[in-house]
Amino acid sequence: xxxxxxxxxxxxxxxxxxxxxxxxxxxxxxxxxxxxxxxxxxxxxxxxxxxxxxxxxxxxxxxxxxxxxxxxxxxxxxxxxxxxxxxxxxxxxxxxxxxxxxxxxxxxxxxxxxxx
Amino acid sequence: xxxxxxxxxxxxxxxxxxxxxxxxxxxxxxxxxxxxxxxxxxxxxxxxxxxxxxxxxxxxxxxxxxxxxxxxxxxxxxxxxxxxxxxxxxxxxxxxxxxxxxxxxxxxxxxxxxxxxxxxxxxxxxxxxxxxxxxxxxxxxxxxxxxxxxxxxxxxxxxxxxxxxxxxxxxxxxxxxxxxxxxxxxxxxxxxxxxxxxxxxxxxxxxxxxxxxxxxxxxxxxxxxxxxxxxxxxxxxxxxxxxxxxxxxxxxxxxxxxxxxxxxxxxxxxxxxxxxxxxxxxxxxxxxxxxxxxxxxxxxxxxxxxxxxxxxxxxxxxxxxxxxxxxxxxxxxxxxxxxxxxxxxxxxxxxxxxxxxxxxxxxxxxxxxxxxxxxxxxxxxxxxxxxxxxxxxxxxxxxxxxxxxxxxxxxxxxxxxxxxxxxxxxxxxxxxxxxxxxxxxxxxxxxxxxxxxxxxxxxxxxxxxxxxxxxxxxxxxxxxxxxxxxxxxxxxxxxxxxxxxxxxxxxxxxxxxxxxxxxxxxxxxxxxxxxxxxxxxxxxxxxxxxxxxxxxxxxxxxxxxxxxxxxxxxxxxxxxxxxxxxxxxxxxxxxxxxxxxxxxxxxxxxxxxxxxxxxxxxxxxxxxxx
Ligand SMILES: [Cu+2]
Numbered sequence: 001x002x003x004x005x006x007x008x009x010x011x012x013x014x015x016x017x018x019x020x021x022x023x024x025x026x027x028x029x030x031x032x033x034x035x036x037x038x039x040x041x042x043x044x045x046x047x048x049x050x051x052x053x054x055x056x057x058x059x060x061x062x063x064x065x066x067x068x069x070x071x072x073x074x075x076x077x078x079x080x081x082x083x084x085x086x087x088x089x090x091x092x093x094x095x096x097x098x099x100x101x102x103x104x105x106x107x108x109x110x111x112x113x114x115x116x
Numbered sequence: 117x118x119x120x121x122x123x124x125x126x127x128x129x130x131x132x133x134x135x136x137x138x139x140x141x142x143x144x145x146x147x148x149x150x151x152x153x154x155x156x157x158x159x160x161x162x163x164x165x166x167x168x169x170x171x172x173x174x175x176x177x178x179x180x181x182x183x184x185x186x187x188x189x190x191x192x193x194x195x196x197x198x199x200x201x202x203x204x205x206x207x208x209x210x211x212x213x214x215x216x217x218x219x220x221x222x223x224x225x226x227x228x229x230x231x232x233x234x235x236x237x238x239x240x241x242x243x244x245x246x247x248x249x250x251x252x253x254x255x256x257x258x259x260x261x262x263x264x265x266x267x268x269x270x271x272x273x274x275x276x277x278x279x280x281x282x283x284x285x286x287x288x289x290x291x292x293x294x295x296x297x298x299x300x301x302x303x304x305x306x307x308x309x310x311x312x313x314x315x316x317x318x319x320x321x322x323x324x325x326x327x328x329x330x331x332x333x334x335x336x337x338x339x340x341x342x343x344x345x346x347x348x349x350x351x352x353x354x355x356x357x358x359x360x361x362x363x364x365x366x367x368x369x370x371x372x373x374x375x376x377x378x379x380x381x382x383x384x385x386x387x388x389x390x391x392x393x394x395x396x397x398x399x400x401x402x403x404x405x406x407x408x409x410x411x412x413x414x415x416x417x418x419x420x421x422x423x424x425x426x427x428x429x430x431x432x433x434x435x436x437x438x439x440x441x442x443x444x445x446x447x448x449x450x451x452x453x454x455x456x457x458x459x460x461x462x463x464x465x466x467x468x469x470x471x472x473x474x475x476x477x478x479x480x481x482x483x484x485x486x487x488x489x490x491x492x493x494x495x496x497x498x499x500x501x502x503x504x505x506x507x508x509x510x511x512x513x514x515x516x517x518x519x520x521x522x523x524x525x526x527x528x529x530x531x532x533x534x535x536x537x538x539x540x541x542x543x544x545x546x547x548x549x550x551x552x553x554x555x556x557x558x559x560x561x562x563x564x565x566x567x568x569x570x571x572x573x574x575x576x577x578x579x580x581x582x583x584x585x586x587x588x589x590x591x592x593x594x595x596x597x598x599x600x601x602x603x604x605x606x607x608x609x610x611x612x613x614x615x616x617x618x619x620x621x622x623x624x625x626x627x628x629x630x631x632x633x634x635x636x637x638x639x640x641x642x643x644x645x646x647x648x649x650x651x652x653x654x655x656x657x658x659x660x661x662x663x664x665x666x667x668x669x670x671x672x673x674x675x676x677x678x679x680x681x682x683x684x685x686x687x688x689x690x691x692x693x694x695x696x697x698x699x700x701x702x703x704x705x706x707x708x709x710x711x712x713x714x715x716x717x718x719x720x721x722x723x724x725x726x727x728x729x730x731x732x733x734x735x736x737x738x739x740x741x742x
Contacts, residue, residue, distance in 0.1 A: 022255075028615050030607045032495075037613070048255040051208045054188050079257070102209040103255035104188050105400075 022046040022101035024109055025079075031111040038088040038115045042068075046099055049078040054100035057083045061091050078102075090115050120187045121400055127180040129396035132247065132272075133389060134173035135217075138224070139240040139273070140280015141165050142233050148281065148303035149288060150296060158291045162284050163228070166236075169280075170225045173243075174218060181205060181214050213249045244276050245269040251399045252326060264325055271318040278311035279388035286381045289367070289374060297377070298368035301360065308356055315349070328409060331485035335409025338401050345394040352387040355380055408486045411544075416480035420540075427475065434472035441465035481548035488543045488576045492583070494604040494675035500581025501678060503574055511563065516585055527556035530563070533582050534589040539599060546579045547572075581678070588681030591703065597679075600701075600730050603628070603694045604675040608650050608665040616665055618698055624648050625696050625726050627718070630676060631656065632688035647693075647722055652676055654688070680705075691718075693725055701725045 028043040029035055042057060052073050059066040066088070071081040081099070096110040117125070145162050149155055185204035186197035205211035224239040248254055248268035256264060281304060288300045323333055323342070333339040359380050366373040421427045441462045448458025490496040505514070511530040513519040518532035531538070541549070551572075553565035566575065583601075590598045603626075605618050625647040633655030649664045654673045660666045677687040680703055689706040702721060704712040712718050 026617065026619065030615060030617070033607065033615075049209065049257055051188070053203060053207055100188050101255045103251050103253075104184055104208075104210045105252075105255075106188070106190075 022048050022050050022079075022099040022105070022107050024097070024111075027095070027111060029113045032113065034114045034116060036116055038085070038090075039113075040085060042083050042085060042095060043074075044081045044095075044097055044099075045077075046079050046081070046101070049102040050081060051100045051102060052081060054106075055081055056098045057081060058096045059083075059085065060094045060096065061088075066093070088115050117400070118187075120183060124180060124183045124187055125396045125400045126393075127176055127183055128399065129393045131173060131176035131180050132244075132396065133279075133392045134169050134176055135221075135240065135244045136272075136276035136280040136392070137283060138166060138169040138173055138221075138280065139237070139244050139276040140278070140282070141169060141284045142237045142240055143277050143307065144281040144284040144304065146233050146237060147307060148285070148300055150299050150303060152296075154293060154296055155288075158288050161287055161291070165283060165287070167225070167228060170221055170228075174221050174225075177214065177218050177221070181211070181218075184210065209254065210250055213246050213254070217243045217246045241273060241276075244272050247272045260325065264322070267318040267321045270314055271322070274311040274314035274318070275392075277307050278315070279385075279392070281307055282381055282385045282388060286378060286385065289377050289381060294367055294371040294374060297374065298364050301364040301367065301377075305360055308360070312353060312356075319346070319349075328485075331409035331411055332407075334413070335411050335485065336407040338398065338407065339409070341394060341398050341401065345391055345398065348387050348391045348394065352384055352391065355384050355387070359384070408483070410482045411480055411484045412482070413480060415477040416484055417476055418478040419476065420478075421475050430472055431476050434469045437465055437469035438473070441469065481545060481552075483548040483551070484542070484544040486544040486547050488579060489573075490576050490580055491605040492580055492602050494606045494669070494672040496577040496580045497584045497604055497675040497678055498581075498671035499574075500577035500579070501585070501674065503570070503578050504581055504585075507566065507570070508578070515589070516582065526562055527558065527560040528554065528562040534586055536598065538582070538586050543576075543579055546582070547575055550575050550578060584675060584678045588677075588679050590681075591679070592681030596702075597700065600699045601679060602698050603692070603700050604672070604679065606650075606652075606667045606669065606672045606675075608667040609660050610665040611660045611662065621648050621650075621694070622698060623696050625722055626650055626694040627722070628652060628676070628692040628694060630654070630673065630687045630690045631658070646719065646726075654684075693722060695725050695729060697729060699730050701730075 023046065025045045025047050027045070028041075029039045042059065044057065050073070052071050055071055057068070057071050059068055067086060069084040071083050074080050074082055081097070092112060092114045094110055094112050096108070098106065098108045100106050141162055145159065145166075149159070149162075181204070182197055182201055185191070185201045188204055188208070188210075189196070189200040191197040191200055203211075205215055220239045220243040224236050224243070227236050227239070246269075248265045251268075253261060253264040253268050255261070285300065285304055289297045292300060323329065327333050327339055327342060328336070333342060359377065363373055363377045363380060367377050421431055444458050444465070445462035448455045448462065451458075504512075504516070508516070509520055510522045511520045511526065512533055513523070513530075516533040518530045520530060523530050550570075551565050551567035553561065553563040556562045570578070584604070587597050587599075587601045590596075603618060607615055607617050610616055627647045627649050629649065630652045631654070651658060651664055651666045652672050653666050653668045654670070658666050658668075673687060674684065676690070676692070677684050679700065680687065680690060680692075682690070682705070686705075691704045691712050692700055693702045695701050702725065704710065710717060710721075712721070
């Protein structure tokens with residue numbers, strides 16, 4: 001038993017775990033950031049390719065949804081979604097994203113940032 | 117899983133099974149079925165099977181596309197589902213590959229009337245091999261993704277050749293003379309054997325990448341479905357071996373074995389179908405690498421002994437002996453004449469050798485393979501420091517040396533968390549210690565577990581702090597870090613409003629400079645030393661200029677002070693060199709002998725570091741030495 005486990009472990013030792021659902025890898029503006037100047041865009045980078053037609057990014061302030069453009073892929077990166085923002089007044093904002101990865105799986109999440 | 121996801125998984129398995137049957141039957145007709153007048157009738161029924169499989173594949177494929185579209189779009193009515201199908205088909209990666217596959221299927225069916233199946237086999241094979249591009253593997257991207265796609269494509273072709281060949285084999289055994297049926301079984305052997313080897317090889321690769329290795333296999337829901345699939349595969353394989361080694365020879369001798377053979381093949385088919393269903397459900401789940409694996413065993417493998425000159429000999433010799441024993445056993449199986457002596461020797465060697473492999477195993481806990489989600493972030497370290505002062509310092513002491521005010525009244529002395537021993541534990545073990553605490557041998561609680569008190573996030577922050585602090589104390593004592601330490605993750609502002617983090621610096625070395633307002637240190641320009649420059653600022657409103665970026669969050673300052681083992685006020689002026697892989701490699705403080713304010717000295721240090729990268733896997737974050 002242990003020996004079999006040992007052999008298998010050795011084979012699996014070179015394991016490089018790979019992602020396979022679109023999880024948020026990083027965000028600009030960053031998660032939880034406090035900004036002196038309002039951001040012009042939101043750029044979300046995911047762990048894998050996403051389908052822009054079936055993904056959404058919503059930005060909310062204290063009064064509800066902020067009107068934004070539709071998410072698009074930048075020409076050079078299939079893992080990023082970008083939306084353009086109107087000029088945001090100071091306050092706290094919540095970004096709510098729904099992503100469909102190219103393997104058809106859906107993930108979602110949210111985070112906040114503050115504009116001073 | 118929601119209803120719609122279950123429906124999609126079921127349709128996916130029907131679709132894949134039909135494609136496998138199409139490919140397997142065509143291959144069977146070309147390779148396994150003997151040519152001759154006696155086979156005309158069975159050939160006709162196989163052509164019918166090809167047609168049925170192709171049509172079933174087409175219909176189930178269209179149904180899967182529709183249901184999957186509905187799932188992607190969150191459609192809640194049939195009308196809406198049908199409405200989004202064209203968009204999904206024409207404008208997503210999934211849709212494109214699905215259309216290609218359905219097109220190949222149609223072409224293959226149109227070619228039915230033509231004699232010669234080579235082109236049909238090729239079309240069916242490509243249609244089947246597209247599968248990974250419709251799932252997880254197709255979404256990963258990069259070299260790892262390409263590797264996984266190739267391995268999964270082979271996996272599917274092998275499964276198709278074997279499982280898809282079972283139904284034609286069943287038909288052949290039913291209608292051919294018993295001698296010819298046995299000849300057909302023999303003809304199928306090369307296909308079966310090659311498939312099994314390919315399936316096993318590619319499965320190991322998938323366990324390693326999608327499953328997160330053995331912890332993922334044994335410790336996650338995804339892994340358990342994979343284990344189920346693996347178990348079915350082993351039973352399937354045993355039946356196949358039985359068919360080939362026992363039943364085939366009997367069938368060649370007497371026709372009365374025919375019903376046994378057919379029952380056995382039918383059982384193989386049922387198991388094969390279950391394997392395909394398990395695979396489809398596996399494909400619709402989150403892979404194991406995203407769950408924290410709960411390790412079910414009380415021990416785990418630890419190869420640390422091999423790096424210790426005093427103890428590596430024993431397991432090495434034992435491993436060698438084990439391997440020699442296995443070789444002798446294999447020889448015995450091959451040469452009948454030496455079978456019993458060989459097996460006896462094998463048993464004797466293993467009985468002696470295997471107990472010596474014990475040193476390769478260490479105690480493990482359910483959380484042993486948990487990995488920290490924090491990326492060793494500066495914010496996590498700083499938060500951990502606050503938590504430590506509030507919850508742990510009473511026993512472990514402010515400096516974590518095990519000398520807190522409550523230490524004396526405890527049944528066990530609190531551990532010195534600044535000791536070298538601390539680094540022998542991986543993140544998952546520390547997580548277990550902190551969340552579950554310790555009990556003294558007499559049953560008295562030495563340290564109560566914090567799982568109900570602190571969130572799992574807080575526990576990870578504490579671990580990051582303890583690692584940073586342990587390294588900082590060693591730095592204070594000896595002037596260097598005892599083992600590679602990743603640079604704490606941070607965000608920095610660069611010129612032009614760009615925000616970067618450590619990941620953006622990968623591939624380039626970086627110089628980190630701590631600049632404080634009271635010191636009035638001018639951030640110098642290091643543009644020509646060949647490294648990115650990040651100023652960690654405290655109390656100054658510096659603006660990023662040129663290639664210099666500025667990290668002004670106070671937590672970055674705090675975290676840096678902790679890993680350097682200095683007070684917040686003593687950090688100003690410190691410089692740290694981070695290599696292209698994100699490891700902190702050297703630090704300099706004002707007053708140190710070597711003069712890092714001299715660009716030439718700095719450039720020389722930098723070249724030296726860049727040309728000697730550290731061979732540790734960054735994702736593992738901490739290396740384990742016991
Ligand atoms: Cu310990």
